[in-house]
Amino acid sequence: GESVGLHLPTLSVQxxxxxxxxxxxxxxxxxxxxxxxxxxGKGPQFxxxxxxxxxxxxxxxxxxxxxxxxxxxxxxxAATQPGDSAVYFCAEKAGSARQLTFGSGTQLTVLP
Amino acid sequence: DTxxxxxxxxxxxxxxxxxxxxxxxxxxxxxxxxxxxxxxKFLKIMFSYNNKELIINExxxxxxxxxxxxxxHLNLHxNSLELGDSAVYFCASSGRAGxxxxxxxxxxxxxx
Numbered sequence: 001g002e003s004v005g006l007h008l009p010t011l012s013v014q015x016x017x018x019x020x021x022x023x024x025x026x027x028x029x030x031x032x033x034x035x036x037x038x039x040x041g042k043g044p045q046f047x048x049x050x051x052x053x054x055x056x057x058x059x060x061x062x063x064x065x066x067x068x069x070x071x072x073x074x075x076x077x078a079a080t081q082p083g084d085s086a087v088y089f090c091a092e093k094a095g096s097a098r099q100l101t102f103g104s105g106t107q108l109t110v111l112p
Numbered sequence: 113d114t115x116x117x118x119x120x121x122x123x124x125x126x127x128x129x130x131x132x133x134x135x136x137x138x139x140x141x142x143x144x145x146x147x148x149x150x151x152x153k154f155l156k157i158m159f160s161y162n163n164k165e166l167i168i169n170e171x172x173x174x175x176x177x178x179x180x181x182x183x184x185h186l187n188l189h190x191n192s193l194e195l196g197d198s199a200v201y202f203c204a205s206s207g208r209a210g211x212x213x214x215x216x217x218x219x220x221x222x223x224x
Contacts, residue, residue: 032211043116043202043215044155087153098143098210099167102155 012109019077021106023090026071030092033066034100035075038087047075047088077108085110115139116216118203124222125193132179133188133219135203144186145204145213146178155202160210161186190221198223 013019025033031052036044050057050064050073057064063076073090087107091100116137125131137144143162149155159178160167166178175191190197203216 032209034211038153041217043204043218044213045215046212049211089155093211097160097167098162098206098208099145099157099160099169100210100213101157105153105155 009104010107010109012111013080014111015080015082017080019075019080019084019108021075021077021088021090021108023073023075023103024071025073025090025092025103027092027094027101028068028071030094032093033064033073034091034093035062035064036089036091036102037084038089038105040086044089080108080110082110082112084108116203116205116214118201118216118219120219121217122220122222124224126224127193127195129193130189130191131193131221132190133201133203133221135186135188135216136184137203137205137214137216138184139205139214141205141207141214142183143206143208143210144180145206146186146188147202147204147215149200149202149218151199158188159186193221193223195223197221 034049035047038044048059048064050066055066061078065074087105089105090103119134145160146158158172177189179187200218200220202218204213206213
């Protein structure tokens, strides 16, 4: 079936460096792509979303890029901080359905 | 004030028992969800519900049933618990678009 997947299960970066988390998706009908952050022992938290008719969207220290040609989504975190250590999920939403399909998650570890 | 709350946070029970997890949101949202997160952090939608319709993921056993006494509450009832039901269960809520979902802190269910 349709799925959302991530290239790397773990990512370690030095504090202050930029982080890039990648995601591959397969459902061409998805109209929203979303990134969530889940800190240890907590529920996922919305970070940023991008509509399928866009290729880039920026938030505070985060940028999401969407490449529909290769069905690829990425989350860039600028000047990564210790508080950014978490599991990051990409998710997609198709049509009028309110349900999200989540990818398998990437564990981001920020090294001092 | 907590936006989405769940009780209990931890639930340990024997196989074959029936248990419920409660969820409340004070965000005024019209849609609520239940997700299951397994030991590999994979997050999967179980149900989405608003006052008009219940959407059930076809892979969810009918031992699981959502019950909504009112718009702010969506409880999860589980009959005849099995070992494979052990997981963390998250409640969430959202507005109509369903893109930005607000998650509760999770309930860790352990079936012995």
